Amino acid sequence: MRGQKQRKQFGKFLVNLTLLFIIIVWTVPTLGIFVSSFRNRTKIDTTGWWAVLPHREWQAVSELDPKSLDLDPDGIMEIEGISGTFDEFRTGVETPDGKRLTWLGNKRLGRIEVQEQVWAVDWDFSLDNYRQVLGGQDFEFKRPDGTVEVVPGDNMINAFLNSLAVAIPSTVIPILIAAFAAYAFAWMKFPGRRTLFILVVALLVVPLQIALVPILRDYKALNLNGTFLAIWLAHTGFGLALATYLLYNYISQLPRDILESAFIDGASHFTVFTQLVMPLSLPALASFAIFQFLWVWNDYLVALIFLGGNPEFELVTQRMAAIVGARGQDWHLLTAGAFVSMLLPLIVFFSLQRFFVRGLLAGSVKG
Amino acid sequence: MNLPGNEVRRQAPSGGMLNKIGHVLLAVVIPFVSFFILYLGFLFLRDSKASREVIVLVAIIWGVGGVGLLYWVFNWLVEKLPDPWKGRLLPFVFVGPAVAILSWYLAVPTLRTFYISLFDRNGPPADLNFIQQLLSGSFVGPANYIAVFTEDLMLQAFRNNLMWIVFGSTFSVIFGLLIAVLADRSSFEKLAKSLIFLPMAISFVGASIIWNFIYEYRPAGETQIGLLNSIVTSMGGTPQAWPQWVAVAPWNNLFLIVIVVWLQAGFAMVLFSAALKGIPEEMLEAGRIDGANEFQIFFRIMLPSIQGTLISVWTTIVIFTLKIFDVVWVMTGGQFGTHVIATQFYRQTFTNRNSGFGSAIAIILLVAVIPVMFYNLKQFREQEAF
Amino acid sequence: MKKVLWQVLALMLVASMVLAACGAPAATEEAPAATEEAHAATEEAAMTEEAPAMAEVDFAYPAGGALEEALKGTYAGTTVTVDGAFEGNDPDGVKLAESVKAFEEATGITVNYIGNKEFEATISVRVDAGDAPDIVDFPQPGKAAQFVASGNIVPVSEYLSDEWLTQQYNQSWRDMVTFDGSEMGVFHRFNGKSLVWYPKKAWDAAGYPIPQTWEELIALNDQIVADGDTPWCIGIESGAATGWAATDWTEEMMLRTTSLENYDAWVAGDLAFDSPEVKKAVETWSAMWFNDAYVYGGRSSIVTTFFGDSPTPMFDADGPKCWMHKQGNFITGFFPEGTVAGEDYGFFYFPPVDPAYGKPFLVAGDSMYMFNDRPEVRALMEYFTVPQSASGWLQGGGALAAHQTATPDMYGVELEKGIAELVANATSFRFDASDLMPGEVGAGSFWEHISSYVAGSEDIDTAMQAIDASWPR
Incomplete structure (x- = not known):
C-alpha cells in the first residue's frame, strides 16, 4: 500500500517535471522578444536577450596603441609577453593571469584592449521602443531655402478604435450564425443535411483570395465598399465554415440524454438551443472566439480590399505594416510592435480563458 | 425519437375570428417591423458619419442583436405554422443563414474560380457571352491542370505541403494530447494551460518575428543573437540560417513547421482537455479496478472516447496546414525549397496575374480535401438527430 | 420566457429608433462642413471667373491642359485616388502627401492615397472587380505591363502633348514607360543603384x-x-x-x-x-x-x-x-x-x-499610370510630369526626380544632389x-x-x- 502511494507521488512528480519542461520550451520564444522589446536598438543587435541574466563578460581595463609598440602585424607579434599572429589576437588571446588581449579594428587602424572577465547583467531597459511605435514617426523635410520642417507622426489610438470596430462584430456575428447551423446539423433532421455538411467541410479549404474579386464587385453594386458593414460580412463569410465545423463537433458531442429530457419537458428547439446548448458550449464558443478575433485583428489583406479605399479607417495592422516597411528588420520596433498588436488578443484571451480551462461539462452537468 | 413538437404541444388558444385575424396580423407586422429596424440600422451603418465610438456601439448592437432578432422572428413565424410544416421548416431557419452566407462568400466564388481555371492567363474574355467564351481562343480546357502537375515548383509545393500535413498535424495533435493529459494530472493545470495556449494569441507576423529571433544567424565567430545558434555554437557546432539551410532540403521545412506546431498545440490541447474531462470518472475507475495501468487506460479507454474530438482537431489542423501561407511567406517567401500550394497560388494569381493557373491551384486544394471530407462524413453519419 | 423575448424585442425597437434618430442628425452635422467646403470652392471658382487670375504656383504646366483648368478651381472638391506599393503613413507615404500638397492647395482637388504593402494583390483585385484606383504608382514598369496588356491603362498621348513630354523628360525615361510602341505612363522619381x-x-x-x-x-x-x-x-x-x-x-x-x-x-x-x-x-x-x-x-x-x-x-x-x-x-x-x-x-x-x-x-524608380480618365485625374497626371511633384523626396531624401527640368536647388538633401550629379555624368543609363x-x-x-x-x-x-x-x- 505504501509502495503504491510512493509510486503515485513519484508519478505525479514526473508529470509535473515533464510539463514544466514543455512549458519552458513553449514560453521561452515569447519571453525572448518580450525582454527584447525593452532593450535599445544596439543592444538587441549585438547581444542575445539572455544578456539580461547574470553572465561572465569581457570588459576592457586598459588600451594599448599598436603603433607605439612597434609591432609587425604580418608576422608573429609579442604583446605584454604573449606572442601570436594578427588573426589570433583579433579573436583574443588569454593570458595566464586570466586577462585577455584583443585586437580591435584592422591592421591600419587597430587598437589593443586588455580585457578582464567580470560578472555582468545587462539591465538597461526603457520604454523608448514602445513610445516610438505608439507615437508614430516624425519626418524631416529640408526646404530649398535651408529651413527644416518636421512633420510629426500621429498616434495609434484611432487605429486601435477602428480595429476594435472591425474585430468585435466580425467575431460575434459568425459565432452566432455558426452556432445555430451547428445545432441544426447535430440535432435536427432535415433533407440535405449531409450534403450541406459536406459543403461546409469542403469550404474550409477554399482560400479566401478567390472570393475577393466577386465580393468586391457585389459590394460596389450595393454601394457597401469602404464601410464597416462590408468588412464584418466579409469576415463572417470567411470565418463561418470553420466556426460551423468546430461548433458542430462540440455541440454534437453534448450528452444526448440532457437534450432528450429537455424535449420531454416540452421545450422547443429554439429554447433548447438558447437555454441549454449555448451555455454548455461556452468552452467551444470561447476557443473559436479567440481564433476568429485573432484572425480578424491580424488580418491585413481583407481589410485593405474592403476598407482600404477609405484612409480614415486605418487599422492597427496597417500601422504595423508601415513600421515594418519603413526600415526593414528593425528589431527594436518590430518586437515592441509585436507586443502592441498582441495586447488586445491577450486581453481577450485572459478574459475568456476560464471558459476553456474549465473544461466541457464541469460542475453539475457532469455525469 | 419524434419531433419534440409532436410530443408536447401547447394547445393553440381557442378564440373567435378576431383572435385569428390578430394572429395573422401579428405574423405580418412583427417581421415587417423587424426588417425595418434592421434596414434602418443598415442605412445608419452605411451612411452615418457619427463618431467612431457611436458607430462601434451601434455596430455591436445591430450586428449581434440584429442577427439574434432575425433568428427569433423566423423561429416565431415557423412555430406559428401547423405541425408538419413546422418540423420541415425549422431546421432551415437554423441552418439557412449560414448556408446563404457561405454560398455567397465562398461557394459561388469557387464555382467561378473553376470556370476561370479552364481559361488562359487572362481569364474568360469579358466582352463575350458564355458560349462565345467557351469557343474563344482563351479557353484552354484542362491545360492549366496539366501545367500544375508538371511544373517543378508546383511539385515541390505538393511535396512540402505533404510534409506540412504529416508532420504539422501529427506533432500538433501529439503535443496537444500529451499536454492535455499531463496538465489534467499536474499541480498547476491552469498555469500550464494558459501558457501553452498563449501562442494562439500571437499573429503569424508576430510569430515570425519571435522565431526569427530564435533562428537569427550571424557569421561564425560573431556573437550569436539567435537562441538556437547561440546554443549550437556554445556546444561547438557551426551556426546555420535554419529555415534557409538548403543543404538539408527538404528537411529545412521542418524549421517552419515547428512554428505552426508551437502555435497550434494550444488549440489542440484545449479541445482535447475539454473532451477528456467529459469522460465519466466511473469508466476510468472501472478500468483501474480491472488492473489496467495508466498507459492502458489512456489507449483503451481515453482515446476511443475522445475519437470525435480527435477527428475534428485533426481535420482542422490538416486543413490549416493545407492552406498554410503566412508563415512561409514571411519567413522564406517560398524560396530555398519551401514553396507550398498557397504561396504558389498567391504568386500565380497576383504576382504573375496568371488567373487561369492560379484558379487551377485553388481548385486542386478543394480536391485535396476530399479524403478528409469522407473521414468526417463517416463520423457525421453516426450522429443521430431528433 | 415569451415575456422576456417581448421585452427584448421592444427594447431593441426603442434602441434602434433612438439610434436612428441619433444617426440622422449626426449625419447632417457632418454635411454642412462638406458643403461649406464645396461652397468655398465654388466661390473660389466664381472669383477666378470674375478675375481670370489663377492660383499662383511655382511649377510649370502645359498650356491648355487639365492642370491649367484645375488651377482655375474648376475641379475643386473632387477627389483623385492614388494607389501604390507603400503605406500611406510610412516614409514614402508621408513624402507623397508632402509632394502633392502644392497641387491640392492650388486646385482644391483632394488626393487620396490608398496604397499598401500588399499592393500586388490589392491592385489585381481592385482592377479585376472594376474598382480601379484613378492613378497607380508602379515601382516596376514590368508590373504595369500586365495592366497595359489587359487594357486598363489610358495612354499618355490622350492627355499630354509630345512637346511637353520632350521638354520634361530625357528620351530614355519615356522609353521605359513605352509598351509595344505606345507611351502608357509618366516617370516620377528614381533611385540610383550604381x-x-x-x-x-x-x-x-x-x-x-x-x-x-x-x-x-x-x-x-x-x-x-x-x-x-x-x-x-x-x-x-x-x-x-x-x-x-x-x-x-x-x-x-x-x-x-x-x-x-x-x-x-x-x-x-x-x-x-x-x-x-x-x-x-x-x-x-x-x-x-x-x-x-x-x-x-x-x-x-x-x-x-x-x-x-x-x-x-x-x-x-x-x-x-x-x-x-x-x-x-x-x-x-x-x-x-x-x-x-x-x-x-x-x-x-x-x-x-x-x-x-x-x-x-x-536606376530603378516609380512611374505613374492613369486608370480612370477624368479631368481632375488628368490634372494630377500633368502635375506628376513636373519635378516639384517629387518635392517630398527631394527635400526629405530617398529618391531623385526623373524630370530633366529638375534643378540642383530643388534638392534639400546634399546626398541626393551629389547622386544627381553622378547620374548626369554617366555615359548611359538603364x-x-x-x-x-x-x-x-x-x-x-x-x-x-x-x-x-x-x-x-x-x-x-x-x-x-x-x-x-x-x-x-
Whole structure:
C-alpha cells in the first residue's frame, strides 16, 4: 500500500517535471522578444536577450596603441609577453593571469584592449521602443531655402478604435450564425443535411483570395465598399465554415440524454438551443472566439480590399505594416510592435480563458 | 425519437375570428417591423458619419442583436405554422443563414474560380457571352491542370505541403494530447494551460518575428543573437540560417513547421482537455479496478472516447496546414525549397496575374480535401438527430 | 420566457429608433462642413471667373491642359485616388502627401492615397472587380505591363502633348514607360543603384583611395584583405523577394561587360540567361562574392543576411568589419541611427569593368499610370510630369526626380544632389532589368534561382536554364 502511494507521488512528480519542461520550451520564444522589446536598438543587435541574466563578460581595463609598440602585424607579434599572429589576437588571446588581449579594428587602424572577465547583467531597459511605435514617426523635410520642417507622426489610438470596430462584430456575428447551423446539423433532421455538411467541410479549404474579386464587385453594386458593414460580412463569410465545423463537433458531442429530457419537458428547439446548448458550449464558443478575433485583428489583406479605399479607417495592422516597411528588420520596433498588436488578443484571451480551462461539462452537468 | 413538437404541444388558444385575424396580423407586422429596424440600422451603418465610438456601439448592437432578432422572428413565424410544416421548416431557419452566407462568400466564388481555371492567363474574355467564351481562343480546357502537375515548383509545393500535413498535424495533435493529459494530472493545470495556449494569441507576423529571433544567424565567430545558434555554437557546432539551410532540403521545412506546431498545440490541447474531462470518472475507475495501468487506460479507454474530438482537431489542423501561407511567406517567401500550394497560388494569381493557373491551384486544394471530407462524413453519419 | 423575448424585442425597437434618430442628425452635422467646403470652392471658382487670375504656383504646366483648368478651381472638391506599393503613413507615404500638397492647395482637388504593402494583390483585385484606383504608382514598369496588356491603362498621348513630354523628360525615361510602341505612363522619381557606400571616417583614417577602375577596385579588395578585414558587406535576404540584390549586381555587370543592345535584348527576352554574355556577367560578380576573404561572413552568409542589415558591420563600434556596400541610395534609411551623410558615410560610383562600355548607370524608380480618365485625374497626371511633384523626396531624401527640368536647388538633401550629379555624368543609363521583365521572371524565377546559385544549391548552368524555362512565351 505504501509502495503504491510512493509510486503515485513519484508519478505525479514526473508529470509535473515533464510539463514544466514543455512549458519552458513553449514560453521561452515569447519571453525572448518580450525582454527584447525593452532593450535599445544596439543592444538587441549585438547581444542575445539572455544578456539580461547574470553572465561572465569581457570588459576592457586598459588600451594599448599598436603603433607605439612597434609591432609587425604580418608576422608573429609579442604583446605584454604573449606572442601570436594578427588573426589570433583579433579573436583574443588569454593570458595566464586570466586577462585577455584583443585586437580591435584592422591592421591600419587597430587598437589593443586588455580585457578582464567580470560578472555582468545587462539591465538597461526603457520604454523608448514602445513610445516610438505608439507615437508614430516624425519626418524631416529640408526646404530649398535651408529651413527644416518636421512633420510629426500621429498616434495609434484611432487605429486601435477602428480595429476594435472591425474585430468585435466580425467575431460575434459568425459565432452566432455558426452556432445555430451547428445545432441544426447535430440535432435536427432535415433533407440535405449531409450534403450541406459536406459543403461546409469542403469550404474550409477554399482560400479566401478567390472570393475577393466577386465580393468586391457585389459590394460596389450595393454601394457597401469602404464601410464597416462590408468588412464584418466579409469576415463572417470567411470565418463561418470553420466556426460551423468546430461548433458542430462540440455541440454534437453534448450528452444526448440532457437534450432528450429537455424535449420531454416540452421545450422547443429554439429554447433548447438558447437555454441549454449555448451555455454548455461556452468552452467551444470561447476557443473559436479567440481564433476568429485573432484572425480578424491580424488580418491585413481583407481589410485593405474592403476598407482600404477609405484612409480614415486605418487599422492597427496597417500601422504595423508601415513600421515594418519603413526600415526593414528593425528589431527594436518590430518586437515592441509585436507586443502592441498582441495586447488586445491577450486581453481577450485572459478574459475568456476560464471558459476553456474549465473544461466541457464541469460542475453539475457532469455525469 | 419524434419531433419534440409532436410530443408536447401547447394547445393553440381557442378564440373567435378576431383572435385569428390578430394572429395573422401579428405574423405580418412583427417581421415587417423587424426588417425595418434592421434596414434602418443598415442605412445608419452605411451612411452615418457619427463618431467612431457611436458607430462601434451601434455596430455591436445591430450586428449581434440584429442577427439574434432575425433568428427569433423566423423561429416565431415557423412555430406559428401547423405541425408538419413546422418540423420541415425549422431546421432551415437554423441552418439557412449560414448556408446563404457561405454560398455567397465562398461557394459561388469557387464555382467561378473553376470556370476561370479552364481559361488562359487572362481569364474568360469579358466582352463575350458564355458560349462565345467557351469557343474563344482563351479557353484552354484542362491545360492549366496539366501545367500544375508538371511544373517543378508546383511539385515541390505538393511535396512540402505533404510534409506540412504529416508532420504539422501529427506533432500538433501529439503535443496537444500529451499536454492535455499531463496538465489534467499536474499541480498547476491552469498555469500550464494558459501558457501553452498563449501562442494562439500571437499573429503569424508576430510569430515570425519571435522565431526569427530564435533562428537569427550571424557569421561564425560573431556573437550569436539567435537562441538556437547561440546554443549550437556554445556546444561547438557551426551556426546555420535554419529555415534557409538548403543543404538539408527538404528537411529545412521542418524549421517552419515547428512554428505552426508551437502555435497550434494550444488549440489542440484545449479541445482535447475539454473532451477528456467529459469522460465519466466511473469508466476510468472501472478500468483501474480491472488492473489496467495508466498507459492502458489512456489507449483503451481515453482515446476511443475522445475519437470525435480527435477527428475534428485533426481535420482542422490538416486543413490549416493545407492552406498554410503566412508563415512561409514571411519567413522564406517560398524560396530555398519551401514553396507550398498557397504561396504558389498567391504568386500565380497576383504576382504573375496568371488567373487561369492560379484558379487551377485553388481548385486542386478543394480536391485535396476530399479524403478528409469522407473521414468526417463517416463520423457525421453516426450522429443521430431528433 | 415569451415575456422576456417581448421585452427584448421592444427594447431593441426603442434602441434602434433612438439610434436612428441619433444617426440622422449626426449625419447632417457632418454635411454642412462638406458643403461649406464645396461652397468655398465654388466661390473660389466664381472669383477666378470674375478675375481670370489663377492660383499662383511655382511649377510649370502645359498650356491648355487639365492642370491649367484645375488651377482655375474648376475641379475643386473632387477627389483623385492614388494607389501604390507603400503605406500611406510610412516614409514614402508621408513624402507623397508632402509632394502633392502644392497641387491640392492650388486646385482644391483632394488626393487620396490608398496604397499598401500588399499592393500586388490589392491592385489585381481592385482592377479585376472594376474598382480601379484613378492613378497607380508602379515601382516596376514590368508590373504595369500586365495592366497595359489587359487594357486598363489610358495612354499618355490622350492627355499630354509630345512637346511637353520632350521638354520634361530625357528620351530614355519615356522609353521605359513605352509598351509595344505606345507611351502608357509618366516617370516620377528614381533611385540610383550604381553606388558603393563606405564608412567615410575610418576610410579616410585608413587612407584608402576611391577606386576609379575595376583594377583599382580589385587592388583595393586585396589591400583590405591584407589589412585583416573583408572588403564587402553583402546580404540578399529579403523575405519573399530574397535575391533581388543579386539581380542588381547582374544588371550592373551586364552594363559593364557587354553592350547596351545586349542588355536591352536581355530585358526583352531575346538574349537568353543561358547565353555566354549573361553568364559572364553573373560570373564577374560571383567571382568576387564566392571568395570568402572578400565578403563579410563568407559566401554562406550572403543569402541569409537581410539586405538592410548587411551594411551595419561598416559602422561597428570597434571599427568597420567590412568596408564597401553596393546598393541604391535608399539604403541610407537602413544605416544605424545617428549616422550622418558626408561624415560617417560617403559613396562613390561603382567603377566600370571594361572601358569600352563607358560609365553606365543603373536606376530603378516609380512611374505613374492613369486608370480612370477624368479631368481632375488628368490634372494630377500633368502635375506628376513636373519635378516639384517629387518635392517630398527631394527635400526629405530617398529618391531623385526623373524630370530633366529638375534643378540642383530643388534638392534639400546634399546626398541626393551629389547622386544627381553622378547620374548626369554617366555615359548611359538603364533601368533595373528585373523590374522590366515579366513578373514570372523579374519577381520570381530570377530572384529564386540566383539565390539558389549563391546558396550553392544550383550551379550557373542549372540556374540560368531554369530562369529561361520560366519565361512566359
